Amino acid sequence: MGLPEFWSLMILAGVFAGAMEIAHAYDRPPPREDFAVLVAAYADPTTPQQVHVSLAGENKMRISWITDKHTPPIVNYGTSSGKYEHSATGVISSYEYLTYISGEIHDVVIGPLNPNTVYYYSFATGSSSTPEYSFKTPPAQFPIKFAVSGDLGQTGWTKSTLEHISQSNYDVFLLPGDLSYADRIQPLWDSFGRLVEPLASQRPWMVTQGNHEVEKIPAIHHTPFTAYNARWHMPFEESGSTSNLYYSFEVSGVHVVMLGSYADFGYGSDQIRWLGSDLKKVDRSKTPWLVVIVHAPWYNSNYAHQGEKESIDMRVMMEGMLYKARVDLVFAGHVHAYERFVSHIFIAPDLKRFFLQINNRLSDHLTSYSCRIAFTIKKLITAGRCISQLGMEETEKVLLPSIKNHSHRYRYLGKRVLVMANLRLLMEVMQSGRGIEMMTMNRLNLILFG
Ligand SMILES: [Fe+2]
Numbered sequence: 001m002g003l004p005e006f007w008s009l010m011i012l013a014g015v016f017a018g019a020m021e022i023a024h025a026y027d028r029p030p031p032r033e034d035f036a037v038l039v040a041a042y043a044d045p046t047t048p049q050q051v052h053v054s055l056a057g058e059n060k061m062r063i064s065w066i067t068d069k070h071t072p073p074i075v076n077y078g079t080s081s082g083k084y085e086h087s088a089t090g091v092i093s094s095y096e097y098l099t100y101i102s103g104e105i106h107d108v109v110i111g112p113l114n115p116n117t118v119y120y121y122s123f124a125t126g127s128s129s130t131p132e133y134s135f136k137t138p139p140a141q142f143p144i145k146f147a148v149s150g151d152l153g154q155t156g157w158t159k160s161t162l163e164h165i166s167q168s169n170y171d172v173f174l175l176p177g178d179l180s181y182a183d184r185i186q187p188l189w190d191s192f193g194r195l196v197e198p199l200a201s202q203r204p205w206m207v208t209q210g211n212h213e214v215e216k217i218p219a220i221h222h223t224p225f226t227a228y229n230a231r232w233h234m235p236f237e238e239s240g241s242t243s244n245l246y247y248s249f250e251v252s253g254v255h256v257v258m259l260g261s262y263a264d265f266g267y268g269s270d271q272i273r274w275l276g277s278d279l280k281k282v283d284r285s286k287t288p289w290l291v292v293i294v295h296a297p298w299y300n301s302n303y304a305h306q307g308e309k310e311s312i313d314m315r316v317m318m319e320g321m322l323y324k325a326r327v328d329l330v331f332a333g334h335v336h337a338y339e340r341f342v343s344h345i346f347i348a349p350d351l352k353r354f355f356l357q358i359n360n361r362l363s364d365h366l367t368s369y370s371c372r373i374a375f376t377i378k379k380l381i382t383a384g385r386c387i388s389q390l391g392m393e394e395t396e397k398v399l400l401p402s403i404k405n406h407s408h409r410y411r412y413l414g415k416r417v418l419v420m421a422n423l424r425l426l427m428e429v430m431q432s433g434r435g436i437e438m439m440t441m442n443r444l445n446l447i448l449f450g
Pocket residue numbers: 001178210211212295333334335
């Protein structure tokens with residue numbers, strides 16, 4: 001995949017009526033320039049850079065920052081500006097990639113923290129140029145607001161996306177892979193860290209990896225994900241995973257599974273074993289929502305990224321597990337276009353499980369199978385207008401005949417996040433256009449940015 005050249009500001013122009021889709025032409029705007037964010041003019045080698053925070057187990061937050069020269073991995077924090085009642089000490093690491101040597105990467109877990117509370121924090125650098133930061137912890141209960149955007153990169157379009165995100169007053173950011181697009185040029189990781197710091201230092205950013213994070217070079221740099229794993233430590237230990245490339249976390253009644261498209265997902269793999277065990281642990285009375293994030297989409301009607309093993313093979317390996325666990329939503333990135341699917345599952349007569357990809361290429365095959373479509377969507381409102389209120393039986397009645405003309409595919413081109421929805425509950429599209437779509441689903445707020 002190339003750089004995220006541009007993103008649409010597609011305004012939903014189609015109004016769906018029943019099982020009819022009306023698609024409107026969309027012209028992508030031109031690419032915007034790449035750029036890099038330099039070290040602040042006031043900074044010295046001990047000034048913290050690239051500060052970001054992430055959830056790290058119940059009531060805890062991980063704080064990460066980088067300095068060019070050694071400073072202790074100590075965070076001072078409290079609920080009043082300038083008054084730090086608490087202190088925590090963590091660890092320092094660094095990495096090498098070809099001729100590049102990273103700065104000191106500081107990693108400190110703080111807590112226990114109160115929910116829905118603003119904390120002020122600073123670092124024991126000994127430098128007069130160490131600013132104070134603050135973040136807000138997520139709420140303990142619904143409603144919670146997630147912002148979701150993948151394939152960020154570092155272009156003019158990234159800048160506008162981040163501006164949209166910053167205006168959304170979200171609680172937790174979910175990033176389905178492809179962060180910096182450094183693509184082996186390591187200083188671009190530092191630039192990306194500086195670019196996102198204003199947001200990522202204020203709210204937890206929960207990420208998973210994409211293809212641009214691999215950065216392995218045959219015979220030269222054997223280890224994949226060197227920079228990603230060093231810089232974006234996610235709470236895999238806390239969720240019983242052995243790899244930073246797949247993990248889960250729980251926040252405000254939502255269990256979020258972050259999958260690794262570019263980690264081993266084959267038979268007997270650690271990721272498959274971990275996923276099975278993690279899904280078994282989900283307690284729907286505690287976390288009624290179950291959300292999965294993955295980079296390479298398992299369904300995609302775009303011309304780009306068709307037939308990739310990370311999509312097809314992973315779907316074969318995992319989709320049945322997600323279906324059995326009654327996952328509510330799957331978000332993916334990778335394809336730089338926005339699509340949203342209603343839920344679907346495909347089961348052939350020989351009991352092998354296939355999932356239904358509803359597009360021109362596969363639709364002709366549908367009638368040759370005795371398939372069951374498990375739609376559980378109750379209500380779909382698009383652009384603020386209710387188009388249908390369908391229970392399971394009614395949905396099958398209405399939508400099964402429409403498969404032949406693909407009319408139950410809801411497609412909004414031009415955004416970054418692909419959503420495969422296995423919606424059990426109410427979905428409402430509250431706002432559409434200008435690259436922002438907000439869905440409120442049973443008090444779960446999702447904002448998708450493009
Ligand atoms: Fe990608």
